[in-house]
Amino acid sequence: MKTNNERGCALCDATWGGYYREIENEKMFFCCNICADIFENMVNVVKKETGWDHIDSVELHGNYSLGRNCTATSGENTFKYYFRAYSDGRIMEFKRL
Numbered sequence: 001m002k003t004n005n006e007r008g009c010a011l012c013d014a015t016w017g018g019y020y021r022e023i024e025n026e027k028m029f030f031c032c033n034i035c036a037d038i039f040e041n042m043v044n045v046v047k048k049e050t051g052w053d054h055i056d057s058v059e060l061h062g063n064y065s066l067g068r069n070c071t072a073t074s075g076e077n078t079f080k081y082y083f084r085a086y087s088d089g090r091i092m093e094f095k096r097l
Contacts (some may be wrong), residue, residue, distance in 0.1 A: 049094075
């Protein structure tokens, strides 16, 4: 799965750490397991909300404290949403935009 964070962590773009997790059949780099948990939970909510069986890409804008405005794509389909997460990886708030 492609994200707009290309320098580092798939969620926050941090370049430290060295945690990897397979998401959507792709080995992805994260700075830590918390970012991986947040990303994986976000992917699962998007798939549940849209009914998609896969996500091709996610564009994330924002940060941990303010939340993130995102656009997910699957084929020709797009889905815009906002989410915030708790520090343990659970989704705190999720809404369609």
